[in-house]
Amino acid sequence: MKRIISGEQEKPFTSDTIAQAHDFLRTVREHCSVPEQVRKGYWNTIIFGWTTGPRGPLDIEIFGDRLELYHFPDRRVDITYVPHVPGEPFPPELIAELPMLGGPE
Secondary structure, three states: OOOHHHHHOOOOOOOOHHHHEEEEHHHHHHHHHHOEEEEEOOOOEEEEOOOOOOOOEEEEEEOOOOEEEEEEEEOEEEEEEEEEOOOOOHHHHHHOOOOOOOOOO
16 A cells, blocks of 8 residues: 555645545454455556455555445446545444455355
8 A cells, every 4th residue: 555655646635635544444443354456547546356245356445534435246337335434434334345354155
C-alpha cells in the first residue's frame, strides 16, 4: 500500500483516502484473509481484492468518504456503496462481506 501511495501519479492521494485505507487495512488484519491483490484504482484510490469471499470474488475500492464493494456474480458487477468517515468503526454489514479468517463457518 505504501508503494502505491508514494508512486508516481498526476494527482496525489488525499489525506482522507490514505486515512481510510489505513483504517481498512487495520480491520482487514483483524478479521479476514490476506487480500490477493492490492492495487491503485482508476482514480486515486486503493483496491483490495480477493478471489473468494462469502459471495464470490470481491474488490473493495477505498475512497476518502466511502468504500465501494464490487461483487462479480454471473459475469455481472454488483456495486455497493458504504459511506464511511475515517476513524469511525466500519459497519457490521461491511465486515460480513470480507473473506473471514478460517473460511466460512
